[in-house]
Amino acid sequence: MERNTRSALGQFGLTRDYVTSAAVWEQESTQIFRRHWMCVGRIEELGTNGVHPFTWEGQQLLAVCGDDRHWRVFRNVCRHRGSLLVRPDECGEIGHRLQCPYHAWTYDRQGCLRAAPNMEGVPGFETQDFGLFEIPSASVAGFLWLNFEPTDAAADFLRPVDDVFRAWQVEQLEIAAELRYLVQANWKLLFQNYSECYHCPTVHPALNRLTPYLGSANELMSGPILGGPMQLAAGCGTMSEEGKLVGTPIASLDAAQQRQVSYYTLFPNLFLSVHPDYVLIHRLQRISVRETEVVCQFLFQASDRQRPGFEPGPAVRFWDLTNRQDWEVCERTQLGMEDVGYVPGPYSNLESVVAAFDRYYLESLGRLANEIHARPNARHS
């Protein structure tokens, strides 16, 4: 795809309230974060004893591996008085069944209530009515996904990156390193930042040497999954401190895939960056209107991880530097957009994916028609 076919269609950025307003936050909660498939994490990190308590958008959840080896997600809340069943620091102590520490109500690993002491005398009480509440979930490509109110299957949502998951054998990859960040910026600013390389010459001099910013193309240009490849410069094997390969090239990639890095955003909480020798993911969670938590994981082939002397450091340090450069401009943008005098500016054609993100986002909120036309550019103090 030619660079000059890109266009931001004259769009302007989002207005101030999208990064400051509590009302927008609430609308996102119901329209976006309850109705999309979101990545909880890698199956391999979900606890050796098959129980993984976690918080999600302020909710108390519990991933549990059933007797059928199938992972399910439940509300981590007892059906009796509402006590948390399992705390993050207690995972080691969980037995085969889940017993509430308050009054000893006990659930099996499929979420069914199996014992409720002293409830015999309560008229109409039936244990089958008080199983744990389950959240729809799915295991795809080695990740656990959840969606509170799904309208499609996880596999349908992930269809556009199906070939990527297959070519990079993502299901078999293993976590070799992890970075965590708390960024003082709205989650959308991180999506927008990841969606263009217009900023690369100024913000990422090192990255821009490995993948010059005009060497990008778009492959997925609308909908919940966006992105495309950038070409590696001659002499560069992957994204790393010196541009040298860190892992063994993934054998199933074709020649083109071995000379490029592809970047995808999976709305609303995952970035997927596939390299010739490894896969990088950024998993995002909104913490507040101006704070986002990011977990960044480096997935390598099992054979690399087990190889004596394997050292992911050059990739980790490269991306840690790049991440910090990005968070810095995201945080500056948060501060600037919070200014009461902020007025959105126009996108360049290098920001066509940012514009596509905005459109999909506004559509999800049911606001596209109102917001996308007639951007303000009147002078205003």
Added chain:
Amino acid sequence: MERNTRSALGQFGLTRDYVTSAAVWEQESTQIFRRHWMCVGRIEELGTNGVHPFTWEGQQLLAVCGDDRHWRVFRNVCRHRGSLLVRPDECGEIGHRLQCPYHAWTYDRQGCLRAAPNMEGVPGFETQDFGLFEIPSASVAGFLWLNFEPTDAAADFLRPVDDVFRAWQVEQLEIAAELRYLVQANWKLLFQNYSECYHCPTVHPALNRLTPYLGSANELMSGPILGGPMQLAAGCGTMSEEGKLVGTPIASLDAAQQRQVSYYTLFPNLFLSVHPDYVLIHRLQRISVRETEVVCQFLFQASDRQRPGFEPGPAVRFWDLTNRQDWEVCERTQLGMEDVGYVPGPYSNLESVVAAFDRYYLESLGRLANEIHARPNARHS
């Protein structure tokens, strides 16, 4: 009273907004915390110079011992420009009269304005119009009580525990030890937790050995004061680390009282736990919708306190352990109830006092009719 006469009448617990909502907090402020008698503290702790500044539900108050040896409660706020009259760290420096440190307006210990420099020329100004605002208060059983808008006398409210105060000679007891906690849970969860021993086998193994949980009975089963006795196991003299007596048995107790511990909740801020040899109180203050401050005091006979070698430690350590076990499940319940998917569960018959607390609470808010019927148990994610 037989255990099997108890019933929670098929009630379910309170819904999520009762432990999260600012609107409920405000309604509690006006309907409950302004209109009930509440325990400020023991008279003996109110300052050696007869002046005790304290905050109450965010209000700045001042207990003052008058020239008539009578304690009164005033707003700790000067009638001129609103300065705080006395700060907590200034009590040692107070003279006979209360002088505002800003412009030297001076009040006597009955709250009357006695001097207001430079106000002579102000038309219509009369010192008698600018005395300190007084809050209704009463001294009963060695405690100071207050009620912003009383509809009955403190003595009427306390009538159900009159015999307890008399039998345990509570007025004469003295503070031998104190514990303080900041619990990350709504105040009502602490009341509910104190109101049942269904949780004792799981949460309090040590306590459950001294007073087995099925050995409880209810004596006060409706209204603002609830509770009743639990039988001490054979060989146990009181609640303490080893179950041995810590103080001298209180001589005025009858044979039954010497073999039991009785637990009472005084809505909305006191727990009263009477033992054969001492009285334990928990004094609660709401700090926020999810935070409660607890002051826990151990009241012993003066003759015990003055006895060489007297050591309250075994009682204090026993209850400190028990308290912390309770706060842990209260905090877990707060977290679980905050989950947007929380749905109240059914009470067992061992939770009849919890159900009675909920009824009195909802009645105080004027919500009983709406809330107590037809609890949800539909499956919900």
Added chain:
Amino acid sequence: MERNTRSALGQFGLTRDYVTSAAVWEQESTQIFRRHWMCVGRIEELGTNGVHPFTWEGQQLLAVCGDDRHWRVFRNVCRHRGSLLVRPDECGEIGHRLQCPYHAWTYDRQGCLRAAPNMEGVPGFETQDFGLFEIPSASVAGFLWLNFEPTDAAADFLRPVDDVFRAWQVEQLEIAAELRYLVQANWKLLFQNYSECYHCPTVHPALNRLTPYLGSANELMSGPILGGPMQLAAGCGTMSEEGKLVGTPIASLDAAQQRQVSYYTLFPNLFLSVHPDYVLIHRLQRISVRETEVVCQFLFQASDRQRPGFEPGPAVRFWDLTNRQDWEVCERTQLGMEDVGYVPGPYSNLESVVAAFDRYYLESLGRLANEIHARPNARHS
């Protein structure tokens, strides 16, 4: 002017919501802090490289010295994606032009957009439409002033203190020392505190020896600038630890000015205190409804500052003590006024300037008619 011509006209103080309410805060934002001339600081402190980023009422601003040596104030926000242009810790690195660190949009020092890479292809894009937003500002008496929505010139607003600026040669004075405070009180309580010396005998025994409180007079008694002189006691040369002169007397002062200190409040953010040998300013910024930041600067003649052995310490320590005494009573007043039972009290005739401040303040909010009559003095608990 005779002391006994003063009158507070029977006014009472402001009600509780003026120091607690978010709605009042918002109304102040639009009615007061956008529509009055406010002092940003001394020109001499605005950065050696001609660029001074600062926050103002939560807004991100940037003072820039143009090629014409004229200071202007801009929003510190790029017109493209909203990134902050300059961070406080970056001032040393600014070149002649201002380049946004995100996508390299570049502005000249008059705020015009000079370069916007990759924007060529965007239909209708013209650099002249995307200059930095400018905030009206003016340099007067060595200070930089700003006003978001001016209805008069800064010079007109400052007319009442014109003679003071001229007599004290304020434009030529230099900062010899600075103190900073974060006061836990609403900004208006600091204005009210500065506006009367009724509190001096109780709060400031040291100050009251140098300028006895009944020796004050009012000169400016209504409008946005209020205040007047106090007479120095015999044997005192200025306000300082021992009452001795700290700088050389300012030669252009007349005999009366050399025997007094004059105190002016410039609504809504400056106190101006002129002494025989120096000028003291307090610059205020609201931080929240109950927090105010104060920058206090001591301006001396250049010849004093450069004199070997010059020591402003006796003035600095005197005012630091006095300031802290004032913040203490302001903070107590904030706490007392926050009490839900607070009812405003009557002003004495020594508080006529406080009453005048309240009137001007309420007028600015468009509330004068509603609020100033019929103060409550009914008893209330």
